[in-house]
Amino acid sequence: xxxxxxxxxxxxxxxxxxxxxxxxxxxxxxxxxxxxxxxxxxxxxxxxxxxxxxxxxxxxxxxxxxxxxxxxxxxxxxxxxxxxxxxxxxxxxxxxxxxxxxxxxxxxxxxxxxxxxxxxxxxxxxxxxxxxxxxxxxxxxxxxxxxxxxxxxxxxxxxxxxxxxxxxxxxxxxxxxxxxxxxxxxxxxxxxxxxxxxxxxxxxxxxxxxxxxxxxxxxxxxxxxxxxxxxxxxxxxxxxxxxxxxxxxxxxxxxxxxxxxxxxxxxxxxxxxxxxxxxxxxxxxxxxxxxxxxxxxxxxxxxxxxxxxxxxxxxxxxxxxxxxxxxxxxxxxxxxxxxxxxxxxxxxxxxxxxxxxxxxxxxxxxxxxxxxxxxxxxxxxxxxxxxxxxxxxxxxxxxx
Amino acid sequence: xxxxxxxxxxxxxxxxxxxxxxxxxxxxxxxxxxxxxxxxxxxxxxxxxxxxxxxxxxxxxxxxxxxxxxxxxxxxxxxxxxxxxxxxxxxxxxxxxxxxxxxxxxxxxxxxxxxxxxxxxxxxxxxxxxxxxxxxxxxxxxxxxxxxxxxxxxxxxxxxxxxxxxxxxxxxxxxxxxxxxxxxxxxxxxxxxxxxxxxxxxxxxxxxxxxxxxxxxxxxxxxxxxxxxxxxxxxxxxxxxxxxxxxxxxxxxxxxxxxxxxxxxxxxxxxxxxxxxxxxxxxxxxxxxxx
Numbered sequence: 309x310x311x312x313x314x315x316x317x318x319x320x321x322x323x324x325x326x327x328x329x330x331x332x333x334x335x336x337x338x339x340x341x342x343x344x345x346x347x348x349x350x351x352x353x354x355x356x357x358x359x360x361x362x363x364x365x366x367x368x369x370x371x372x373x374x375x376x377x378x379x380x381x382x383x384x385x386x387x388x389x390x391x392x393x394x395x396x397x398x399x400x401x402x403x404x405x406x407x408x409x410x411x412x413x414x415x416x417x418x419x420x421x422x423x424x425x426x427x428x429x430x431x432x433x434x435x436x437x438x439x440x441x442x443x444x445x446x447x448x449x450x451x452x453x454x455x456x457x458x459x460x461x462x463x464x465x466x467x468x469x470x471x472x473x474x475x476x477x478x479x480x481x482x483x484x485x486x487x488x489x490x491x492x493x494x495x496x497x498x499x500x501x502x503x504x505x506x507x508x509x510x511x512x513x514x515x516x517x518x519x520x521x522x523x524x525x526x527x528x529x530x531x532x533x534x535x536x537x538x539x540x541x542x543x544x545x546x547x548x549x550x551x552x553x554x555x556x557x558x559x560x561x562x563x564x565x566x567x568x569x570x571x572x573x574x575x576x577x578x579x580x581x582x583x584x585x586x587x588x589x590x591x592x593x594x595x596x597x598x599x600x601x602x603x604x605x606x607x608x609x610x611x612x613x614x615x616x617x618x619x620x621x622x623x624x625x626x627x628x629x630x631x632x633x634x635x636x637x638x639x640x641x642x643x644x645x646x647x648x649x650x651x652x653x654x655x656x657x658x659x660x661x662x663x664x665x666x667x668x669x670x671x672x673x674x675x676x677x678x679x680x681x682x683x684x685x686x687x688x689x690x691x692x693x694x695x696x697x698x699x700x701x702x703x704x705x706x707x708x
Numbered sequence: 709x710x711x712x713x714x715x716x717x718x719x720x721x722x723x724x725x726x727x728x729x730x731x732x733x734x735x736x737x738x739x740x741x742x743x744x745x746x747x748x749x750x751x752x753x754x755x756x757x758x759x760x761x762x763x764x765x766x767x768x769x770x771x772x773x774x775x776x777x778x779x780x781x782x783x784x785x786x787x788x789x790x791x792x793x794x795x796x797x798x799x800x801x802x803x804x805x806x807x808x809x810x811x812x813x814x815x816x817x818x819x820x821x822x823x824x825x826x827x828x829x830x831x832x833x834x835x836x837x838x839x840x841x842x843x844x845x846x847x848x849x850x851x852x853x854x855x856x857x858x859x860x861x862x863x864x865x866x867x868x869x870x871x872x873x874x875x876x877x878x879x880x881x882x883x884x885x886x887x888x889x890x891x892x893x894x895x896x897x898x899x900x901x902x903x904x905x906x907x908x909x910x911x912x913x914x915x916x917x918x919x920x921x922x923x924x925x926x927x928x929x930x931x932x933x934x935x936x937x938x939x940x941x942x943x944x945x946x947x948x949x950x951x952x953x954x955x956x957x958x959x960x961x962x963x964x965x966x967x968x969x970x971x972x973x974x975x976x977x978x979x980x981x982x983x984x985x986x987x988x989x990x991x992x993x994x995x996x997x998x999x
Contacts, residue, residue: 353924355824518972519928522718523963543920554838554847576828
């Protein structure tokens with residue numbers, strides 16, 4: 309055996325050993341840790357929604373305190389993007405290419421999410437539970453994206469159906485934010501009204517930067533609707549309902565889940581929110597469901613910062629992260645992105661504090677069935693003191 | 709017809725808060741030729757102080773409002789004395805950047821102390837109860853804002869025209885050196901100006917707060933107030949108020965009858981047109997500096 313052959317042999321043995329024992333671990337996963345990223349606005353006009361990320365943080369800390377998942381702790385990396393898509397993209401790239409995330413959870417907002425969707429999907433990085441009910445998470449369909457938030461579209465359908473069938477109100481109007489969020493609501497409402505043989509009596513767009521909403525309310529008032537759907541931000545919603553009261557215009561107001569934090573809405577509207585019906589994607593903060601009580605006791609009471617509020621956006625941080633934790637548990641100790649996706653696809657009828665979550669093997673022809681986790685919402689009415697009365701059980705309007 | 713009148717009244721109502729912010733900006737500009745971009749946040753912090761005193765500490769209204777006004781006066785004086793006066797050989801651009809810096813610091817302070825969740829301030833008059841004149845509605849709070857804005861405008865106008873202090877402020881703006889030679893303590897005048905302007909801003913902030921408060925609530929009134937002041941000529945008090953009401957009315961008419969999507973943007977298009985036709989603004993006497 310000459311020297312060259314010997315070297316070749318040594319090299320070959322070394323190579324074989326290296327591939328046997330040193331299997332390169334999945335990015336963002338070590339023997340003791342799983343790194344998960346999340347963005348959420350902590351500053352800027354959208355900062356009230358930043359509590360979603362802080363909710364997820366407390367939830368992960370609770371999981372870690374209970375021993376983690378298959379011997380690994382969840383390491384939560386959250387950053388403030390101020391709801392600015394450019395900052396979202398920069399922050400995601402920095403964490404992904406610098407530290408290396410196994411996957412991403414939640415992430416507030418349609419526009420920030422859209423800024424990074426293609427980046428994450430091209431790299432086959434799992435992303436669970438974007439915090440918005442946009443159609444963009446399933447259209448076009450993506451194998452590695454697992455939305456949880458029920459579509460705004462079906463929220464609108466559920467509200468309109470309730471107004472027409474249960475309350476007997478036929479003249480429906482909508483005031484909507486003039487972007488993707490608002491337009492999804494308009495589409496849902498129009499679709500449901502067509503099946504009822506009706507159509508919208510008015511649709512009034514609001515720009516995000518509008519502060520004076522009088523012209524909008526006057527347009528609504530001219531159409532004399534019995535019920536008005538509010539597909540806007542909480543601040544706009546309060547201004548519209550308040551201006552309506554000042555102009556002696558008081559239809560039945562209905563709103564999306566974005567304005568379903570009743571104690572907050574009652575407080576900032578000085579009590580005008582009473583009687584408003586809202587769609588909801590998860591147990592309300594005053595719910596006595598055992599899992600809610602556990603989260604409050606073991607996560608919120610122990611890990612929330614001083615001054616934090618146990619509100620709808622905070623608990624939403626749990627709702628959007630629960631399916632990811634369930635997927636990590638099912639994937640077992642040999643965690644890779646592929647095994648995680650397989651495990652997520654096996655989730656059927658999972659019940660956390662949101663609606664029932666089900667996924668299926670990826671089918672681009674049926675993205676709604678295979679990738680939209682929650683397909684149900686329930687309706688609640690705001691009572692005195694910000695308490696909620698459940699008006700319906702979980703209902704699942706058809707999509708599209 | 710009723711709809712048209714209602715649109716007009718709504719425009720005047722929203723114009724009042726623009727008018728107050730416009731006035732506040734004009735006061736400082738009149739003496740120093742600096743547009744103060746911290747104006748909104750100076751008002752913000754004073755309004756949050758009133759909110760804290762009423763809703764968190766339980767003081768009565770009159771104590772809280774008086775406290776906020778005094779605080780805003782001191783804040784204005786302090787910022788002029790501690791920050792702007794320290795600038796070495798300042799030019800206008802440098803001063804503007806300093807005001808933007810102050811704006812960010814104050815905004816950060818409010819966000820840190822009070823959080824980002826929307827709040828609302830208790831107020832003796834409900835913003836949602838309205839006075840009806842025939843079939844035209846105006847809320848009690850809007851009526852109050854309208855009266856306050858007009859009162860402040862008249863007071864300031866008289867103050868600048870007839871009081872010694874007011875004349876000294878004008879002199880300081882027109883020629884700093886000459887004013888100093890004539891025995892005017894220009895530094896003190898500057899400080900006083902900032903104080904007064906801050907008080908006017910504070911009134912605007914307090915009158916906006918009963919609807920909703922959040923750290924970004926003063927951006928829009930400031931921008932519109934500034935636009936109104938520019939339209940009115942930047943040095944004219946009645947000009948700023950007139951500009952503000954025009955802005956409010958145009959916005960509402962445009963939103964009601966043309967396109968609601970462009971309601972907020974149309975104001976700025978109008979300003980561009982005004983400035984093209986009359987570059988020094990509608991009410992300013994054309995002022996030529998000799999070189």
